[in-house]
Amino acid sequence: MAQIEIRDLGIDYRKPKSNEVFSAVDSVDLSVEKGEFVTIVGSSGCGKSTLLMAVAGLVDLTRGSIEIDGKRVDGPGPDRAVVFQEASLLPWRSVRGNVKFGLEMQRWSGGDLNERAMQMIRLVGLGRFSDYHPHQLSGGMRQRVNIARALAVDPEVLLMDEPFGALDAQTREIMGTELLRIWERAKKTALFVTHDIDEAIFLADKIVVMGRNPGHIKEVIKVDLPRPRNESILDSDAFHELRKRLRAHLAEDMSSMQLVQEVA
Amino acid sequence: MRSAEITAEPAEARQLSLSFLRPSRSAMIGTLAVLAFLVLWQIAPTMGWVNGRFTSRPTEVLLAAIDIFQNDDFLYHARISLTEFVAGFALAIVVSVPLGVLLGTSKIARHLIDPPLMALYIAPTLVLLPIMVIWLGIDMAPKIAVVFLGAVFPIVLNTMAGMSEADPKFLRMARSFGATKFDIFTRVLVPGSLPALLTGLRLAVGRAVLGVIVGELFVSQAGIGYQLNLYGSAMRIDRLLVYALIVSAFGYTLTVIVRSVENKVRDWRSK
Amino acid sequence: MIAEFFYRRQALVLGTLSMIGIVVFWQIAVDTGFINPFFISTPSQVAAEFKVQFEDGSVATNVAATLYCFVWSLGLAALVGTILGMLAGWFADVESALEPFIWFKYSAPTVAFYPLFVAGLGYGTPTIIAIAFLFALTPIYANTLSGIKNTDRDLARAARSFGARPLDIFLRVALPGSVPVMMAGLRLGVGRALTGVVVAELFGANAGLGYAITYYGQLMQTTKMMVSIVIVIALGVLLTQILSFLETRTDSWRVDSGR
Structure with a gap:
């Protein structure tokens, strides 16, 4: 059995002012193996951070379940640790x-x-x-x-919410390599949220692509690039191939968003 | 592997500064301005621009100061005023810090007590002085009460703000590690609100010093304010100024001390 | 529906409740003999006395006298404080020259010089205005100074790139950008000017709320005294609220430095 099992997950928010119910994440199924590095990528508003916070136990689930090593998540626990976007x-x-x-x-x-x-x-x-x-x-x-x-x-599982989002491109690249070095030594299961395509490919064993309205999983892509990795793989054909595929996904999302804006 | 970043120096490495040996332009201009003011003050009465009876002169003030420190029961009066200040201020801290903590952590308590608190913070609490005199007599008690009233509200309000405006990202981070409410209170809220508490203390110092002086000017038998009143009505402007300067120096020193602690604590905060 | 109103307006509802609670508690504490009315009077007596003083015109006289000094002192403080603050904010040397005096003024309880003012200006209105002026000056000066001094660099640079001269930058970038901070200074000044007026009136005046408080205080007439105390507190809240309102109106002028 996989280490993280997410089944039919749904998370609704109530907007504070209008009392309107808004679905951030819906019908998400995902399993993550022990020691796997999984990146979650998607444009803003696709619920990727919400999904991560749900695994962290910091957000209440509306539907479905999350299990870690067969234990249901109902709050933060010592088996998980979060690396937040702002260093906090x-x-x-x-x-x-x-x-x-x-x-x-x-x-x-x-x-x-x-x-x-x-x-x-x-x-x-x-x-x-x-x-x-x-x-x-x-x-x-x-x-x-x-x-x-x-x-x-x-922790058993390391949860990272765009940890390098506030850094400049150069530092970000260095930190990516550093993170892989640390991860290879620490041997933790990792869930890493980002909106940076290169970062998502570079780090991952498996990329989860999310779409919006409501947040859902569009595709799960295996990454078979050899490890240990360094910046040189950024120029490999396999990397280019993956980058093209992810771009297509995100472009699709953008165009549908524009459509919504034009209609509204 | 690139790791140049780690060897980079920290953003704000502290260096030993010897800059005080070379006075800055602003310090020089400030000193010059004060000197010019003193000279003007000294010669103005001689030149007949102002009536020296009302303005005195720096030299006269200096002589009066020496005289006062030698034989004016200065220490006696200073001790009385200081006692009133310390008692009122200490009382204010004892009451206001727990109250501020309570209001900062309980939204209902805050909504309940905030309006009357704000009203008393805004309103000149010194108007309560005459009624304090009716309640407490004319000794030290009404002055202690006025000092207390002056100091208590800024401390309560700032402690409250520091507690209730704790950064939500810290709270979330602490929760992610399974922090209990008590953990969050002692390790996040309390240290996080320390700068705000110090701001409150600093604002309270000014109000408390004012309280002592106004209280003693209003009615007293001893104390710095009593001396101010005495020399004011006797038109001994030189002596009046000495006492006024002593009060200023006291307030100034205390404010500077609290501010420096405050700045040190605030330094920790990320920008 | 009621629950929702309560939830949304929790602050307002609880605040009103607590104000009413204080008045009720005050009345009951005296009625049940828990506190001697000589010390604190009661809300009903104060209300009745307020009616008397209102009808015989003494409320109007005292409020008018206090407001007269208040307006003069605040007006002078706003004028002088803003001008000095602008000069000091724009010219660093002016700031350096003024700084020792401002620091002295900040830490010296102005009232300590009260006898000096009486000696120079005599008892009554001029002295009261002078004291209150000095009370209100510091926050107005300090806020104007910091507003001008912290003119947004990016905006100033952008203006310069369009060929703006220093005077243009001052008038069109620094000054409008400082308005919200200056309004905050004025709000603080309002509270301090009122304190200054009332405190100075405690010591010597022929009319005014502070005068009435001392006068009845010396006669030990708590009820009559309470009327003026309550008016002062209400006045302080009202004036500050007006300024807070004006301040929020200028909030959109605030330069967001992108943090």
Whole structure:
């Protein structure tokens, strides 16, 4: 059995002002194997972040179910950790303090907190900066801390919500390579939301393409590029092929959106 | 593998600054302006531009200051005013911080208490001074009460704002790690609202100092305000100014201290 | 329907309830003998006394006297504070020269100089206006200064690229961009001017709300005193609300620096 099993998932929101019910995600079925790196890609408003937050247990389900290792998700749990888009680092804590935060919340009992935190900080390559505060770090460094904080609690599944979305293109590419290096060492199942096509292909074993109104899965694409990967695969034919396929999907979404705008 | 980014220096590396050895242009202009003011003040009465009886002179003020520190029971009056200030301020902190925390974490309590609180924050609480005198007599108690009333509202309102405006992304992050309500309170809300609390304290200092002085000017038998009143009615402007300057220096020093702590704490916040 | 109204207007409903609650509690606390009415009077007595003072014209006289000083002091503070703030915001050297005085003014309780003003200007209206003027000056100056000084760089650069001269930038970019911050300063100034007027009136005046409070305070007539206290608080809330309203009207002028 797969590690993450999502069956017939539906999530409705009630708009705060008008009381109108709005369906963010509908009829989503997805299974993710242990150790797999799955990216979820789609244009804005396709419910990809909502889906991820549902797996994190931060959003209530309206229909269907999510199971992890056969256990139903009904709230956050130590088997999952989230890397958020904004680094969401506590500004009054040092790098080490931030990495320790998750451990403190989960009443970590696997040895010394400082030791564990330092280990993770070194893993993401910030060993020298453990006493710095977030405002002293660059955007890329903050996201490394963010990743270290999530890895520290030793989750089964790592959930990432456009973690590099706020970074510039150059840093983003570096962070992608870094993430793969860390992931290959940590051996976690990873669910990674992005709207960047190259990023989605570069990282993934499997790409989930989502469409909108309401958010649903359009296609699941296997990625058979060899690992370990580096930037050179960006120029391979297989990569180009996948990029073309994903572009077609997203273009379709864009044109349907324009149509809606013209009608309205 | 590219990892140039890690070796990059942190965005705001702190350096030891020796810039105070070379005064900045603005500091020089400020000093010059003050000197010019002092010179003008000194010569204006001699030149007959103003009546020296009303304005005194810097040199006279300086002499009066020396005289006051030597033999005017200065410490006695200062101690009384300081006691009123400290008692009222301490009382205000004891009441306002828990109240601010309660209001910041409970929306119903906030909606319930916010209107009267705002009204008293906006309104000049010093108008309650005469009624405090009726309630509490003319000793230290009514001044302590006025100091308390002046200081309590800015602290409550700022603590409340700091608590209730906690960044939702921090709350979500904490929840994702399974934080309990208590965890969120102690590790996110409390440290997160510290800068706001300090802002409240800083605003309260000014109001509290004002409270002491107005209270003592209004009715008292001792204290800095009493001395101000005494020398004011006796037209001893030099001595009046010395006491006024002492109050200013006190308020200024305290404000600067709180502000520097506040800035230090605010430094942590990401931009 | 009622539940929905309550939910949407929770702040308003609960706020009104708590205000009514305070008045009721005040009345009951005295009626049941829990508090001696000598100390605090009761809402019903205050209301009755308000009617008396309203009909004999003393409410109008006192409010008029206080508002007269208030308007003068706020007007002067707005004029002087805005001009100084604009100069200091535009010319860094002016700011440097003014800074020590502003800091002194900020930390010195203006009232400490009350006897000095009396010596120079005599008892009554001029002294009251001077004190209240100094109370209100600081926030108006400080906000104007920061508004002008923090003129959005991108907008200024864009204006310069179209050939705008410094005066154009000041008049068409810096000044309009500062209006919301200046309005906020004025709102703070309103509260402080009122405090200044009333506090100065506590010490010496022939009319005004502060005067009435002291006068009846010395006679230990709590009810009569309460009338003026309540009016002062109401006036403070009303004036600040008006300014807050004006402030929100200028909110759309705010330059969003894209954060």
